[in-house]
Amino acid sequence: MSDQPTPVAETPPQVPMFSDMCSAWHRVAENWDRFNRVVTTDAKIAQTPKEQVWALNKAKLYRFIPTVPETERKRIPLLMVFAIMNRPHVLDLRPGHSFAEYMLQRGYDLYLLDWGAPGPEDKNLTFDDYTLEYLPRIVRKLKHVSGCSEFSMLGWCLGALISTMYAALRPDDGLKNLILLTAPLDFSDKSAGGFTRWSSHSAFNADTIVQxxxxxxxxxxxxxxxxxxxxxxxxxxxxxxWDNIEKPGAVDAWHAMNTWVRDIIPMAGGAYQQLINDFYKENRLMEGTMALRGETVDLHKLRANLLNVIAEADHITPPCQSEGIMNVVGSEDKEVLRVRGGHIGIMAGRGAEKNTWPHIEGWLAARSD
Amino acid sequence: MTNPEEQFNPLDPTGILKSVRDANMDAWAKMMVNLVQSEAYAESTAAMLDAWLTSSGPFQKAVESSMSQTMAGLNLPTRDDMTRIAERLTNIEMRLDDIEAKLDESLQPPKPGDQGS
Structure with missing residues (x-):
């Protein structure tokens, strides 16, 4: 063996081969094709098996088929109420990432209210109708189907607003637990959030839009x-x-969410007028002057156990619009849960399964037997 | 910061676009949020919306009126007719729901302790 070091071959500077460049461009073309397909098609969402148990006009009440034996189920059923201007499928987005599926696996008798898309004949529907005409009928049917005189209710966005008013107006209707998600209730801060700023402006006229x-x-x-x-x-x-186009899991998640986002429905004109004039502009609910069908909504009368879930980065319902209710309601058992995330992300985002859902389930489980 | 040597990779043709985007997106997003939150934006949007609704109103009314006349001439129901029927159907549905509620109540087995009549 000689002592001389073995000469190391110099690495030539890496120049991409023409074939490498072709395959890279080919991959970009394939990715573009996938991108285009995902953006323009609908994913299969809301696949958890359920049956329709009630319908009135466009509204439908579904009961999810239980997945655990009756003996292991929670005694008190849960009703989920989503907003009136979106489909409620976001609560059952896709298998493996569905709040409905998650709650079913934990033994809840689960119901979902779909308000449906209003037609021209529904233009005069107001929050009075949703809260005092539809919801009491739905609750009656839920009690009949479940055989339980008590129930829990989860309201999200405007669904939380309706749920809150119902809970205050019908405190003896058997509502035991109320969960509010990103609830727009308190509009006293006129500088909080874009919607408040826009709709509170004197030039913005909801009446003309609806007319x-x-x-x-x-x-x-x-x-x-x-x-x-x-x-x-x-x-x-x-x-x-585009950044995640080669990751099938991320693409599936995006596709499902985009399918839900694209499925837009109109909002009943009467309810829109009320939302802008009575809630956003005049803050009637928190002022104690909101009346539905002649009944004043007194939040002190809300006595159900209350979990108020607030999204810290919510740009649609800024946290300040949800916080105020905690000092006003008559509930003795009340709790605020602050979650990092946005208006929809806290329940449908990647972290929901680890952060929001377990907390909601844990809170509800302790109060559902 | 992007290393200048990494600015163009022929094996990642979209890389340079991503670098440009990453460098500017946050600032652009913040600027736009500030813009849409401004008083001027709220005022101009409301004014534009109002102008559009006002200017399109007469045209919409004319179309609706001529459509109604045409449908009536053809002995076909107009939108208003269909709307009225749909409203009546909803009222009937509500009556049916009330009847169903009463039926459910009367068919419910008596609770323990209830005296049968």
Whole structure:
């Protein structure tokens, strides 16, 4: 063996082969094709088996088929009430990432209310109708089907607003537990959030919109919501898809969420007028002057156990719009849960299964037997 | 910061676009949020919406009126007719729901302790 070091061959500078470049461009073309398909098609969502147990006009009440034996089920059923201007499928987005599926596996007798898409004949529907005409009928049917005189209710966004008013107006109807998710209730801070700023402006006239259009088109509401964070919603979301286009799990998640986002429905004109004039502009609920069918909504009368879930980065319902209720309600058992995330992300985002759902389930489980 | 040497990789043709985007997106997003939260934006949006609704109103009314006349001439129901029927159907549904509620109540087995009549 010689002592001389073995000469090391110099690594030539890496110049991509033409074939490598071709395959890279080919991959980009394939990714673009996948991107295009995902953006323009609908994923299968809301697949957890359920049966329709009640219907009135466009509203439907579904009962999810239980997945655990009756003996292991929670005694008190849970009713989920989503907003009136979106489909409720976000609560059952896709297998393996569905709040409905999660709660079924933990033994809940689970019901979902779908308000449906209002037609021209529904343009005069108001929160009075949703709260005091539809919801009491739904509760009656739920009690009949479940055989239980008590129930829990989970309201999200405007569904939380309706649930809150119902809970205050019908405190003896058997509502034991109330869970509010990103509930827009207190509009005293006129500088909080884009919606409040826009709708509180004197030039913004909800009456003219409803007079001319009847129901407020879903596209108008959707564009308004997206304009709150225009870059993220019109560009960022699609860029996130492009960045993850080669990860099937991420693409599936994006596809499911986009399918739900694209499925926009109009909002009943009467309810829109009320939302802007009575809630956003005049803050009647918190002022104690909100009346539905002549009955004043007194939040002190809300006595159900209350879990108020607030999204810290919510740009649609800023936290301050949900916080105020805690000092007003008559509930003795009440708790606030602050979750990192946005209006929808706290329940449908990647972290929901680890952060929000277990907390809600744990809170409810302790109060459902 | 992006290393200048990594700015263009022929094996990642979209890489340079991503670098540009990553460098500017946050600032752009913040600027736009500030813009849409401003008083000027709220005022101009409301004014534009109002102008659009006001200007399209007469045209919409004319179309609706001529459509109604055409449908009536053809002995076909107009939108208003269909709306009225749908409202009546909803009222009937509510009556049926009330009847169902009463039936459910009367068919319910008596609770323990209840005296049968």
């Amino acid at each position: 001319k259009l009847g129901n407020v088109p879903g596209e108008m509401i959707d564009t308004g919501a997206k304009m709150l964070k225009p870059v993220e919603n019109f560009f960022g979301s699609y860029m996130m898809l």
